[in-house]
Amino acid sequence: MKQLIPILILLIFAGTSMAQQISIIPKPAEMSVKSGSFLLDNNCVLNYDNENTEVSRIATFFSDYLAEVYDVKLATEGSGNKISFKIMSRLNLGKEGYLLKVDKNSVVITASEPSGLFYGMQSLKQLIPAEASNALSIPCIDIKDQPRFAWRGNMLDVGRHFFPVSFIKQYLDILAMYKINTFHWHLTEDQGWRIEIKKYPLLTEISHWRDETRVGHQRDGNEMDGIGYGGFYTQDQCREIVRYAAERYITVVPEIEMPGHSSAALAAYPNLGCTGGPYKVVGEWGVFKDVYCAGKEETFTFLQDVLDEVMDIFPSEFIHVGGDECPKDAWEECEACQKRIADEGLKNEHELQSWLITRMDQYLTSKGRRLIGWDEILEGGLAPQATVMSWRGIKGGIEAAKQHHDVVMSPTTHMYIDYYQSEDKKNEPLAIGGFLPLEKVYSYEPVPEELTSDEAKYILGVQTNLWTEYIATTKKVEYMLLPRLQAEAEVAWTPKELKDFDDFGNRLNEDYKRLEKLGIHFRNHNK
Ligand code: ACM
Ligand code: ZN
Numbered sequence: 001m002k003q004l005i006p007i008l009i010l011l012i013f014a015g016t017s018m019a020q021q022i023s024i025i026p027k028p029a030e031m032s033v034k035s036g037s038f039l040l041d042n043n044c045v046l047n048y049d050n051e052n053t054e055v056s057r058i059a060t061f062f063s064d065y066l067a068e069v070y071d072v073k074l075a076t077e078g079s080g081n082k083i084s085f086k087i088m089s090r091l092n093l094g095k096e097g098y099l100l101k102v103d104k105n106s107v108v109i110t111a112s113e114p115s116g117l118f119y120g121m122q123s124l125k126q127l128i129p130a131e132a133s134n135a136l137s138i139p140c141i142d143i144k145d146q147p148r149f150a151w152r153g154n155m156l157d158v159g160r161h162f163f164p165v166s167f168i169k170q171y172l173d174i175l176a177m178y179k180i181n182t183f184h185w186h187l188t189e190d191q192g193w194r195i196e197i198k199k200y201p202l203l204t205e206i207s208h209w210r211d212e213t214r215v216g217h218q219r220d221g222n223e224m225d226g227i228g229y230g231g232f233y234t235q236d237q238c239r240e241i242v243r244y245a246a247e248r249y250i251t252v253v254p255e256i257e258m259p260g261h262s263s264a265a266l267a268a269y270p271n272l273g274c275t276g277g278p279y280k281v282v283g284e285w286g287v288f289k290d291v292y293c294a295g296k297e298e299t300f301t302f303l304q305d306v307l308d309e310v311m312d313i314f315p316s317e318f319i320h321v322g323g324d325e326c327p328k329d330a331w332e333e334c335e336a337c338q339k340r341i342a343d344e345g346l347k348n349e350h351e352l353q354s355w356l357i358t359r360m361d362q363y364l365t366s367k368g369r370r371l372i373g374w375d376e377i378l379e380g381g382l383a384p385q386a387t388v389m390s391w392r393g394i395k396g397g398i399e400a401a402k403q404h405h406d407v408v409m410s411p412t413t414h415m416y417i418d419y420y421q422s423e424d425k426k427n428e429p430l431a432i433g434g435f436l437p438l439e440k441v442y443s444y445e446p447v448p449e450e451l452t453s454d455e456a457k458y459i460l461g462v463q464t465n466l467w468t469e470y471i472a473t474t475k476k477v478e479y480m481l482l483p484r485l486q487a488e489a490e491v492a493w494t495p496k497e498l499k500d501f502d503d504f505g506n507r508l509n510e511d512y513k514r515l516e517k518l519g520i521h522f523r524n525h526n527k
Pocket of ligand 2: 273274292293294295296330331334335336337
């Protein structure tokens, strides 16, 4: 017995360390670790249906990853142990679910759709020890996995600061690692219009460029840097991003802001504002009173023309039209807006905003698309087909779900990753404000208690938002994104009852090693 005890202790430790090796983020719905391991080396054979282009691409993603990151080159034929990617109908795991079975002599990922295979492949990548040297050994395991929510989103604001196509692709790769499936691309702002619209060339001659940018925090003074700043994506580049994202099972939802946050567009087309201008592309941060005139027909011609080109580029079901933070001052003074209010029998400017959004809702619906907007679109009445993105807390989301409208939960309290990650702000890079630690993101429950189980079905999912007023570099984008994105991913994917922050923290420590290997920046939550 005396000799047995150390052996028992050793076995317990071996068991624990085995369990710790499973560091998949987001945590799978069902997992059972078995004994033994699969040795991943140059003798392994990649096995897939090469007539299926999507399956081939996914298998190739995997072999390219192994070659680039671990210098392991899988064979495409031979008698070695097989790594198989298989499509199999009737798995009953939805279109994103998958089975991943690792045994000593084989690895098999099975899914009913390629998207499921892609997610199985992402999990398999995370089973490989990040710091492996010569032998890549994967623990034997059975995983049966599918997401909790259909909308697992992240928004990047490229209006305040512009990031090149090469970085947008890296960003999409990061989203894909954590099974995020919706990239909300915030393309227009007061400080810059970032998408080429062929019918309105001044948007990319004038609206993308600001003469100068606020130095430091908006509240700390009036200093401007005196340096011109701009950039935009051509339509070809946007299509390239849509394709790149689709290959990673990410839908790009473009946002074209209206009626507020439109100073940049008005600078080029001042006739679209209530006063006729002049307007300027602003270099300060905040909410501005220069907004599209809701009284003039030419505003609608412009917005519909823009949306036509946007819909041609982006195949997404949803088109985001903003709708947030639209001061009504100009409308109150504008003859055309007041005439519209009278002609349409509207009570006030809030109803005028609702009327504008409803008109866009009808337009998008007539083209087979769906409108989504920030929760201000509830004010003055929600457009019939609209989906609400709840950001000013969860009240808007609750109200919309109770009206049987779809909702994406994205409250500032838990999902605004432009906020500080530490209370000790002096040791953090400048941020817009707030305090949103990792644990708080992780603790978020997207389905409010106020909803019945029927109403809860309208909660499509969750989304983190990365506004970039104070984020000028790609390095800082990554620092603000990670690891709060991983926390959101687990909120969005993992069954609620499996969430455990300490366990998540342990898995993150392994994830950090992988990020370091890939040269991706992050904020280590242990510091
Ligand atoms: C927002 O943060 N203005 C949607
Ligand atoms: Zn007006």
